[in-house]
Amino acid sequence: MASSGSRDNVPAGPFEPGAAGGAAAGVAPAASRAAGGGRGNGSFGSAADVSRRLENTGYLPDDRISAVVYLASRLEKPVLVEGPAGTGKTELAKSVAVATGSRLIRLQCYEGLDESKALYEWNYRKQLLRIQAERVAEASSAQAVEVSWSSIEEDIFSEEFLLERPLLSAIRAGEPTVLLVDEVDRVELETEALLLEVLSEYQVSIPEIGTVRASSIPMVFLTSNGTRELSEALKRRCLYLYLDYPSPDRERRIVTAKVPGISMELAEQVARIVQTLRGMDLKKHPSISETLDWARTLVVLGIGFVDEASTSATLNVLLKYRSDLDKAAKELGLE
Amino acid sequence: MLDVLTGFVEELRAAGLEISITEAADAGRAVHEIDMSDRDALEVALGSTLVKSHAHWKVFKTVFEIYFARRHGAQIGAERTGSLEDDIRRELAGPVPSHAMSAGEYEPLTGTDGAIEALGELSEAELSDAALRALEADDEELVRLVASYAVSRYGGMQPGRPVGGVYYLYRTLRALQVEALEARLMEGELSRTSPSAGAIERRLARDAVKGRIERLRQAIESEIRRRLVADRGAKALAKSVRRPLITDVDVMHATAEELEEMRRVVRPLSRKLAVRLAKRHRHTRKGPLDFRATVRRSLSTGGVPVQPSFRAAKPAKPEIVVLADISGSVATFARFTLQLVHSVASHLRGVRSFVFVDGIDEVTKLIEGHEDVSDAVRRISTEADVMWVDGHSDYGHAFTVFLERWGECVGPKTTLMVLGDARNNYHASQSWVLAELSRRARAVYWLDPEPRAYWGTGDSIVAEYGAWCDAVVECRNLRQLEDFVGKLSEKGKVA
Ligand SMILES: Nc1ncnc2c1ncn2[C@@H]1O[C@H](COP(=O)(O)OP(=O)(O)OP(=O)(O)O)[C@@H](O)[C@H]1O
Ligand SMILES: [Mg+2]
Numbered sequence: 089m090a091s092s093g094s095r096d097n098v099p100a101g102p103f104e105p106g107a108a109g110g111a112a113a114g115v116a117p118a119a120s121r122a123a124g125g126g127r128g129n130g131s132f133g134s135a136a137d138v139s140r141r142l143e144n145t146g147y148l149p150d151d152r153i154s155a156v157v158y159l160a161s162r163l164e165k166p167v168l169v170e171g172p173a174g175t176g177k178t179e180l181a182k183s184v185a186v187a188t189g190s191r192l193i194r195l196q197c198y199e200g201l202d203e204s205k206a207l208y209e210w211n212y213r214k215q216l217l218r219i220q221a222e223r224v225a226e227a228s229s230a231q232a233v234e235v236s237w238s239s240i241e242e243d244i245f246s247e248e249f250l251l252e253r254p255l256l257s258a259i260r261a262g263e264p265t266v267l268l269v270d271e272v273d274r275v276e277l278e279t280e281a282l283l284l285e286v287l288s289e290y291q292v293s294i295p296e297i298g299t300v301r302a303s304s305i306p307m308v309f310l311t312s313n314g315t316r317e318l319s320e321a322l323k324r325r326c327l328y329l330y331l332d333y334p335s336p337d338r339e340r341r342i343v344t345a346k347v348p349g350i351s352m353e354l355a356e357q358v359a360r361i362v363q364t365l366r367g368m369d370l371k372k373h374p375s376i377s378e379t380l381d382w383a384r385t386l387v388v389l390g391i392g393f394v395d396e397a398s399t400s401a402t403l404n405v406l407l408k409y410r411s412d413l414d415k416a417a418k419e420l421g422l423e
Numbered sequence: 424m425l426d427v428l429t430g431f432v433e434e435l436r437a438a439g440l441e442i443s444i445t446e447a448a449d450a451g452r453a454v455h456e457i458d459m460s461d462r463d464a465l466e467v468a469l470g471s472t473l474v475k476s477h478a479h480w481k482v483f484k485t486v487f488e489i490y491f492a493r494r495h496g497a498q499i500g501a502e503r504t505g506s507l508e509d510d511i512r513r514e515l516a517g518p519v520p521s522h523a524m525s526a527g528e529y530e531p532l533t534g535t536d537g538a539i540e541a542l543g544e545l546s547e548a549e550l551s552d553a554a555l556r557a558l559e560a561d562d563e564e565l566v567r568l569v570a571s572y573a574v575s576r577y578g579g580m581q582p583g584r585p586v587g588g589v590y591y592l593y594r595t596l597r598a599l600q601v602e603a604l605e606a607r608l609m610e611g612e613l614s615r616t617s618p619s620a621g622a623i624e625r626r627l628a629r630d631a632v633k634g635r636i637e638r639l640r641q642a643i644e645s646e647i648r649r650r651l652v653a654d655r656g657a658k659a660l661a662k663s664v665r666r667p668l669i670t671d672v673d674v675m676h677a678t679a680e681e682l683e684e685m686r687r688v689v690r691p692l693s694r695k696l697a698v699r700l701a702k703r704h705r706h707t708r709k710g711p712l713d714f715r716a717t718v719r720r721s722l723s724t725g726g727v728p729v730q731p732s733f734r735a736a737k738p739a740k741p742e743i744v745v746l747a748d749i750s751g752s753v754a755t756f757a758r759f760t761l762q763l764v765h766s767v768a769s770h771l772r773g774v775r776s777f778v779f780v781d782g783i784d785e786v787t788k789l790i791e792g793h794e795d796v797s798d799a800v801r802r803i804s805t806e807a808d809v810m811w812v813d814g815h816s817d818y819g820h821a822f823t824v825f826l827e828r829w830g831e832c833v834g835p836k837t838t839l840m841v842l843g844d845a846r847n848n849y850h851a852s853q854s855w856v857l858a859e860l861s862r863r864a865r866a867v868y869w870l871d872p873e874p875r876a877y878w879g880t881g882d883s884i885v886a887e888y889g890a891w892c893d894a895v896v897e898c899r900n901l902r903q904l905e906d907f908v909g910k911l912s913e914k915g916k917v918a
Pocket of ligand 1: 146147148149171172173174175176177178179180311313342346376377380
């Protein structure tokens with residue numbers, strides 16, 4: 089991929105700044121970029137290296153997760169992470185950022201997210217002020233100055249007036265970067281197409297300024313809860329990782345790592361009970377965060393071994409629906 | 424490796440996965456990044472580049488198992504370094520060895536199993552012990568070995584025999600005496616819990632045992648699937664399921680597999696349908712102020728924004744309301760239509776779905792909340808409140824209730840779709856409700872899964888309702904659905 093300059097002087101209509109002479113405002117000084125491709129000194133050496141470094145950040149991956157992250161870093165491809173709520177999709181991206189010492193840039197998706205929120209926007213207020221200032225200067229000056237509007241144009245559509253949004257930030261970042269596009273299934277098809285464009289070229293063209301290319305390709309994670317089928321084109325672009333609920337053993341280790349002061353026995357019991365709950369036909373199964381909340385609750389209450397009474401008293405931390413609580417209580421024999 | 428990879432991708436395609444050239448190329452690149460002797464790494468490298476939906480994982484796994492066969496159990500009777508029973512004994516004897524293989528051992532399989540009878544050295548007790556040991560230790564590899572051995576010995580699989588997989592599964596399970604195995608596992612579990620163990624502990628023990636038996640069952644099943652595909656080839660297997668072209672299969676009489684297959688075809692079709700139905704007349708109404716353009720324009724007037732510029736109005740949300748009959752007479756059709764609705768809803772927001780028999784209930788949330796349509800269908804059949812009196816279709820009553828409770832949601836932008844055979848069990852038609860809805864809606868379409876020749880016979884009153892529809896369409900198979908979608912003109916009306 090391109091590792092040289094940050095912009096190209098592509099003809100970009102009447103507002104191409106380079107045309108009017110003078111040193112066109114660069115998008116970012118290329119010199120300040122990390123030279124060459126790759127992802128800086130944080131890149132991974134092997135799948136095992138991914139595991140080790142993620143574990144150091146407190147994220148416990150399984151072999152599959154580490155292998156996909158490693159492949160993504162080698163192939164410079166985005167990862168599409170799908171799975172039920174609360175299985176660690178968002179956390180994975182965050183942890184990879186920490187593990188590689190990268191900056192995390194997050195684009196939180198929602199219905200109605202558009203280009204001006206995802207990519208870039210001009211600072212109109214500032215632009216208008218700038219234009220007003222020009223007029224005041226013109227009026228107050230003794231001799232009529234021939235104000236060149238085209239130079240103002242050039243001026244107000246320059247770097248100074250540009251508002252970076254996450255996608256552009258990620259592309260222009262000089263330092264190693266992890267881009268997290270969270271809950272991508274929430275955006276409309278048009279915005280998905282925009283994402284696709286950015287993720288396939290790692291460049292953005294801003295008509296007034298030119299094309300901005302990534303000097304190094306950021307690691308990209310897209311997460312989805314699968315509320316909507318994503319376009320085939322976007323899926324083709326990505327490596328696919330399905331994050332299911334963890335095995336009881338991995339969940340026990342997550343609990344031990346994240347809940348200070350919990351005993352091995354309790355952690356194991358917690359993991360097994362949660363596993364049993366996930367096997368029931370419930371409206372909503374407990375997520376990892378809920379497991380952690382429950383474990384913390386038990387520790388705070390000084391419960392070292394969960395029995396029927398303590399489960400009864402705290403089950404509402406795990407299950408959110410009345411009907412689920414009733415069903416689980418019955419199945420676990422808590423009545 | 425390249426040839427192997429090409430063959431593998433072909434095999435996946437034959438099994439119904441859509442794989443693009445880019446993805447195949449990515450798989451090739453991925454393979455270069457891993458240690459090829461590591462089979463698990465190979466699985467992840469291929470899986471993450473070639474399979475982009477969790478629903479396809481099982482198919483991938485089966486083809487992978489065949490294509491990148493393990494040393495043991497792959498091809499009974501073919502050149503194998505050690506025998507299966509040796510492997511099992513070795514597993515039982517020592518610490519779990521590494522099962523890594525060298526790249527040279529990834530040979531695509533073409534032959535079929537033979538010489539199954541040649542095995543027989545493990546006694547039943549030994550095998551049963553091995554199964555117990557494997558399950559108790561959660562030793563995946565040993566479970567697989569045991570499954571493989573049990574299938575060769577008891578499955579009775581013969582090349583070319585046209586018997587379904589379930590038959591072999593039951594044979595094998597019976598021979599392994601799973602009930603006894605389950606009891607032994609339970610005994611072991613309970614002996615580890617304290618005698619005072621409460622209800623929860625007992626439940627956990629039971630679930631643990633069930634989970635293990637389930638794992639054994641799955642291992643056996645995947646072994647059988649593996650052998651069936653190795654015997655007949657993925658394509659042949661897919662073909663035998665597919666007999667008539669899927670677009671011509673009568674929806675009313677489709678098998679589960681056919682419905683699954685239809686689902687794949689429905690997806691692109693439903694996207695088209697969604698777009699057509701959602702097409703709105705272009706409004707001239709102005710949208711919000713476009714700052715970017717206004718500032719631009721102001722430059723010609725000395726920076727005074729005399730002529731504000733507006734974005735094009737965001738068109739109003741598309742609104743589609745679907746009413747689907749899910750009664751027994753159209754059970755398969757209902758499954759199919761729910762798939763369609765599920766798929767349309769995944770492309771569009773603003774779809775509201777209702778199901779009815781003699782009562783009616785909204786299932787929008789249920790449909791949206793599931794990635795997999797089968798889950799949604801299962802939830803709908805257990806949770807939707809559609810029974811009013813006797814569970815026989817009563818369109819009249821369902822429509823009346825709909826108008827009362829949800830009539831508000833039908834407006835001038837709404838396209839209403841009714842899916843059903845209009846067999847009303849001689850109840851009152853209440854067709855005035857449809858007239859009223861038709862007056863409010865932009866368009867009303869009725870899709871009937873019955874052959875046109877049957878319309879109006881017996882208790883079918885499709886003509887009576889049809890009078891208030893913009894079109895009544897025979898929709899017995901995918902081809903007709905396609906035609907319907909094709910005929911929806913730009914304005915979202917059937918020409
Ligand atoms: N492998 C893991 N190791 C340690 N902690 C984890 C792991 N996976 C998940 N967690 C914990 O679970 C919590 C929930 O994870 P996260 O928010 O990433 O879920 P998610 O999959 O993004 O959910 P949603 O779909 O709701 O956005 C995290 O805050 C983290 O503490
Ligand atoms: Mg998240």
